Amino acid sequence: MLDHLIKGATVVDGTGAPAFTADVGIRDGRIAVVAEPGTIQESATTSEDAQGRVLAPGFVDPHTHYDAQLFWDPYATPSLNHGVTTVAGGNCGFTLAPLNPARPEDADYTRRMMSKVEGMSLVALEEGAPWTWSSFGEYLDALDGRVAVNAGFMVGHCALRRYVMGADAVGGQPSPEQLEEMLRLFHDAMDAGAWGLSTTQSSTHSDGDGEPVASRHAKPDELLALSRAVAEHEGTQLEAIVAGCLDQFSDDEIDLFVEMSAAAGRPLNWNVLTIDSAVPERVPRQLSASERAREAGGRIVALTMPILTPMNMSLGTFCALNLIPGWGDVLGLPVPERIAKLRDPDVRGEMLRRADSKEAGVFRRLTHFDRYVIGDTYSKENEGLTGRVVGDIAAERGQEAFQCLVEICANDDLRTVLWPMPSDNDPDSWALRQETWQHEDVMLGGSDAGAHLDRMCGAPYTTRFIGDCLRGRKLVGLEQAVKMLTDDPAQLFGLRERGRIEEGFHADLVLFDPERIDAGKATLVHDLPGDSPRLDSKAIGINAVWVNGVEAIREDRVTGATPGTVLRSGRDTRTVSTK
Numbered sequence: 315m316l317d318h319l320i321k322g323a324t325v326v327d328g329t330g331a332p333a334f335t336a337d338v339g340i341r342d343g344r345i346a347v348v349a350e351p352g353t354i355q356e357s358a359t360t361s362e363d364a365q366g367r368v369l370a371p372g373f374v375d376p377h378t379h380y381d382a383q384l385f386w387d388p389y390a391t392p393s394l395n396h397g398v399t400t401v402a403g404g405n406c407g408f409t410l411a412p413l414n415p416a417r418p419e420d421a422d423y424t425r426r427m428m429s430k431v432e433g434m435s436l437v438a439l440e441e442g443a444p445w446t447w448s449s450f451g452e453y454l455d456a457l458d459g460r461v462a463v464n465a466g467f468m469v470g471h472c473a474l475r476r477y478v479m480g481a482d483a484v485g486g487q488p489s490p491e492q493l494e495e496m497l498r499l500f501h502d503a504m505d506a507g508a509w510g511l512s513t514t515q516s517s518t519h520s521d522g523d524g525e526p527v528a529s530r531h532a533k534p535d536e537l538l539a540l541s542r543a544v545a546e547h548e549g550t551q552l553e554a555i556v557a558g559c560l561d562q563f564s565d566d567e568i569d570l571f572v573e574m575s576a577a578a579g580r581p582l583n584w585n586v587l588t589i590d591s592a593v594p595e596r597v598p599r600q601l602s603a604s605e606r607a608r609e610a611g612g613r614i615v616a617l618t619m620p621i622l623t624p625m626n627m628s629l630g631t632f633c634a635l636n637l638i639p640g641w642g643d644v645l646g647l648p649v650p651e652r653i654a655k656l657r658d659p660d661v662r663g664e665m666l667r668r669a670d671s672k673e674a675g676v677f678r679r680l681t682h683f684d685r686y687v688i689g690d691t692y693s694k695e696n697e698g699l700t701g702r703v704v705g706d707i708a709a710e711r712g713q714e715a716f717q718c719l720v721e722i723c724a725n726d727d728l729r730t731v732l733w734p735m736p737s738d739n740d741p742d743s744w745a746l747r748q749e750t751w752q753h754e755d756v757m758l759g760g761s762d763a764g765a766h767l768d769r770m771c772g773a774p775y776t777t778r779f780i781g782d783c784l785r786g787r788k789l790v791g792l793e794q795a796v797k798m799l800t801d802d803p804a805q806l807f808g809l810r811e812r813g814r815i816e817e818g819f820h821a822d823l824v825l826f827d828p829e830r831i832d833a834g835k836a837t838l839v840h841d842l843p844g845d846s847p848r849l850d851s852k853a854i855g856i857n858a859v860w861v862n863g864v865e866a867i868r869e870d871r872v873t874g875a876t877p878g879t880v881l882r883s884g885r886d887t888r889t890v891s892t893k
Contacts, residue, residue, distance in 0.1 A: 316341050316358035317863060322351050323364035323825065328371040328800040328814040330793050338369060340821045343863035343877070348817055364825055367857060370796045371815055372399025372822030373776045374803040376757065377553075377585050377617055379403060379432050379765035380465065381410050386442035386843050389462040389872045393763050393773040395853040396833060397824035399861045400464040400804075400812060400881070401763070405585075406555050407514035407529040408432060409470030410443070411453035412499055414477045421445050423476065426522025430632065433766035437844030450499075451506030458880045462866045464822065466807070466881035468553050469503045471513035471529035471540065483528035484521065493539060500543050507882025509807070510550035510580065511540050515570075517557045518637050524646075537574055544578040549808050549887030552582035559584050561675035562596055568603045575612030579892055581806060582607075585617035586760035588676055589750055591742035597750055604755035613892040615806060617760040618750065620779040620798075622736045624836065625770040626689060627680065629656065629720070630728030633769060638677045640668035649728055656720045666716060679737050684708065684715035688722060689731030690838075696725050703735075748789040751798070757806060758798045767848035774833030774851040781832035781855075792828070808888040809881070821863035830855030 316339040325336045325348065337354050339347040347354055378401045380390050390401055403409075408428060413420050429436040447453040450469055457465065475483035478495045488496060504510065513529045521527050544550045552574055556567040563571075575582040587600055600616060607614040627633050629645065629652070636642045644655050644665060655661045668674065669681040684705030691699055699707065699722060708718035723730040750756055758779070761772030776799055782788075783795040790798070804813025811819045834852035842848055852870055859867035864877035881887065 316346060316356050317360070318865075319354065319358035319361035320364045320369055320823075320825065321361060323367055323369035324828075325815055326368055326370045326793055326796045327816065328797055330797040330801075333368070333793060338815065338823075340860065340863045343821055345815060345817055345819050345821050348815060366827070367825050368792070368828050369815065369823060369825050370397070371800040371813055372824055372859065372861065373397045373799045374400045374807075374809070374813060375761055375763060375773075375776075376402050376583065376759035376803045376806065377405050378761060378763040379405060379408070379434075380763065381467065382428065382434060382439055382443050383764045384457055384461050384465060385444065386438065388460055388876050388878070389866070390465070390763070391872070392771070392851050392853065393761070394463055394859060394867055394872070395856065395870050396774045396777045396851075397826065397853070397856055397859055398463065398773070398776060399822035399824070399859065400466075400809065402466055402468070402509070402807065403764070404468035404470055404509070405512050405553050406432075406519070407471040407512050407527065409450070409453075409467065409473045409512070411447050411450045412473055412477045412503065413448055414480070415448045417480060420476055423522065424473070427472070427527065430522045431519050431527060433769055435767065435842050435844065435846035435848075438842040438846045442843035449506070450503035450508055454507055454880050454882065460876055461878035461880065462861060462872065462876045463878040464812070464861065464881050465878060466509045466883075466887065468510050468512035468551065469500060469508045471511060471532065472527050474499055475528040475532070479528075483531070484525050485531055487531070487533065488536065493536060497539060497543050500540060501546070504544070504547040504550060504883060507880070507885065509883050509887065510544045510547075510552055510578075512553040513537060513540075514555040515557065516555045516559065518560070519555070534570055534573070537570065538577050541574040541577040544580055548884040548889050550578075550883050550889070551580055551807060552578055554582055554584055556584075559586065560588070560677075562599045563603055568606055571603050571614050572607045572610050572612055575607050575614055575892060576610045579611070581613040581615055581890055581892060583615040583617055583757070583806065587616040587618035587750070587756065589618060589743060589747045590679075590738040591740060591746050592738065594746070597746065601753060601755065604753075607892075611892060613755065615755050615757050617757055618747070619760050619772070619775055620747070620751070620758050621775045621782070622739060623761075623770055623772045623775065624733055624736070625766070627686070627732040627734060628728070628730070629723045630730070634677065634680060638669045638680065639671065639673050641665055652728065653724045657724065662716055662720065680734055682734070682737055683719050685735040685737070686719060687733040687735060689733050691722075692726040692729045696722055696730065744787060744789065751790065757802055759803060767842070768838065769849070771836040771849035771851050774853070777831050777853055777856065778833040780826075784828050784831065806890065808890040810886055810888055821860055823860040825857045825859075827855040827857060
C-alpha cells in the first residue's frame with residue numbers, strides 16, 4: 315500500500331526534461347511509482363488531487379548556516395516553507411564542533427565568534443543549543459533524529475585550529491605535532507560523516523574580540539594538508555572564502571583555490587559571485603579560477619544568487635558598513651562618541667573618500683546614500699520618515715545625502731534601520747546574470763540562511779526565483795529553473811538518490827501553484843530564544859513539502875513532523891571526483 319498518492323500533478327522532475335502530467339506514489343520514504351494519471355492500481359492511505367499544481371523535487375540550498383538554529387528550530391524556517399528540503403551547513407570555516415573538553419571556555423568563544431561573524435543572536439546561541447558535544451560526530455549525533463530537513467555539514471577550519479591550538483589559533487602557526495593532531499581530528503570528523511573542509515581567509519571575518527578568525531592565520535601548507543585529507547574520504551567536498559570573493563580574486567587567491575581543489579581531487583565551492591553590469595570585468599576574472607582549476611585537475615564552482623536579497627544597514631550595530639576601510643574605527647566607538655564623530659564634516663568627508671576608493675571593493679555599492687530607504691525609526695523627530703528615500707529628504711532639507719542620513723540616525727541614537735536600494739537592478743545586470751548562469755561552474759545558491767538574521771532573509775530565493783521565471787523576467791524556463799535548484803546542487807554534493815523525481819529516489823518533494831508561487835516581504839519577528847529578532851518571509855503558493863516521504867509543510871505551516879536526515883559523507887553522499 316502507498317503511504318500517499320499525488321494525482322494529476324504537473325511533474326517537473328529536476329533533470330531539465332519537459333514537464334509531464336503524472337500520478338506520483340510515496341511509500342516508506344521513497345518515490346515508489348511515477349505513472350500516467352489514473353493508471354496506479356495500488357491503494358493509498360492518503361491521496362490528493364494536484365491538477366494545475368507543479369510537483370518538483372525538494373530544493374537544495376548549498377550554502378546555509380543552520381548549524382545552531384536547527385536545535386531550537388528543527389524546521390529550518392523559513393527555508394523549509396520555501397520548498398528547501400536539504401541544506402548544506404558548516405560553511406565559511408565556522409562550525410560549533412569540535413570543542414576541546416579540556417577548555418570549557420571554548421564554547422563561549424565559539425558563540426561570541428558566531429554572533430559577530432555570522433550575525434547570530436548571542437542569547438539564542440546560549441539558550442537555544444545544548445552545547446553537550448566535544449567531537450564533530452557527537453555534534454551530528456545531537457541533531458540526528460530531531461530535524462525536519464536533510465542537513466549535511468562541513469567541518470569548520472576555525473574549530474579545528476581552536477581545538478588543537480587554543481588561544482594561539484588566532485595569530486599562531488601549528489607545530490608539526492599540532493598539525494598532525496588537527497589532521498587526526500579532521501579525519502575523525504569525516505569518518506563520522508562530515509562533508510569535508512570549510513575555511514575562510516576573508517578580511518571581513520573577525521571573531522568576538524575583533525581579531526581575525528583562526529583560519530585566516532593558516533598558511534598554504536596547512537590548507538593543502540587539510541585538502542589532501544579530504545581526498546581520503548568518500549563523498550567529501552571543499553568550501554572556501556577569500557577576500558577576493560567579494561570583488562575580484564588576486565592571483566595568489568586563484569592559485570590557492572586551484573591547488574586546494576587539485577590536492578583534494580574534489581570540487582571547491584565559494585560564494586558569492588556578485589554580478590553587476592557596472593563592473594563587467596568581475597565575472598570573467600572570478601570565473602578564470604574555474605578555468606585554471608580544470609587545467610590543473612580540480613574544479614571550482616561559484617555560487618551566485620538568482621535574486622536581489624535586500625540587506626538592511628545601521629550606524630548603531632555591526633553591519634557591512636563596518637567593513638568599509640576606515641569605517642570600523644568610527645562605527646566601533648561608543649554611541650555618543652560615534653554620533654559626535656559622524657557629525658564632524660571632516661570625518662564624514664574622510665569616510666566617504668575611503669568608501670569610494672579601490673580598496674573598498676564591492677562595498678562601494680553601499681555608499682549611494684541618496685538611494686537609502688528609511689526603515690524603522692524610534693524618535694518623534696523621525697516620525698513620518700519610514701519608507702522615504704534619503705535623497706528626497708536631503709533635497710528638502712538642503713543637505714548632502716550622508717549628512718542627512720547621519721542626522722536622521724542620530725535622532726534615534728543610531729537605532730534607525732536603513733535599506734539601501736540595489737544598484738544592480740538594471741536590465742544589463744539581469745542580462746549578464748542570465749548569461750553567467752549558463753556557465754558549467756556557476757551554481758545558484760548563497761542564501762546564508764540561518765545567519766545575519768536581523769539584517770537579511772536570503773532563504774526565500776527559491777520561491778522568488780521560480781515566481782520570476784514563471785511570471786516576471788522569465789530569464790530561464792520552469793524546467794531549467796527547477797533543475798538549477800535541485801539536481802545541480804545534488805550532483806555537486808554527490809547526494810545519493812536526491813534532487814530528482816524518479817522511482818526509488820527519496821521522496822523530497824514540493825507541490826506549488828505556478829500562478830502564485832512567490833515570497834512575501836521580509837518582516838521582523840521576535841521568535842528566537844531570548845525573544846531575539848530575525849527577518850522572516852512567508853511562502854506564497856507552496857501547497858505542501860515532503861521530506862523523506864513525510865509531509866513537513868502544508869500551506870506555509872509546519873506539521874510538527876521531523877523526518878529529516880543528518881546526511882553523512884559516504885553513506886549519503888558519493889564522491890564527485892574532479893578527474
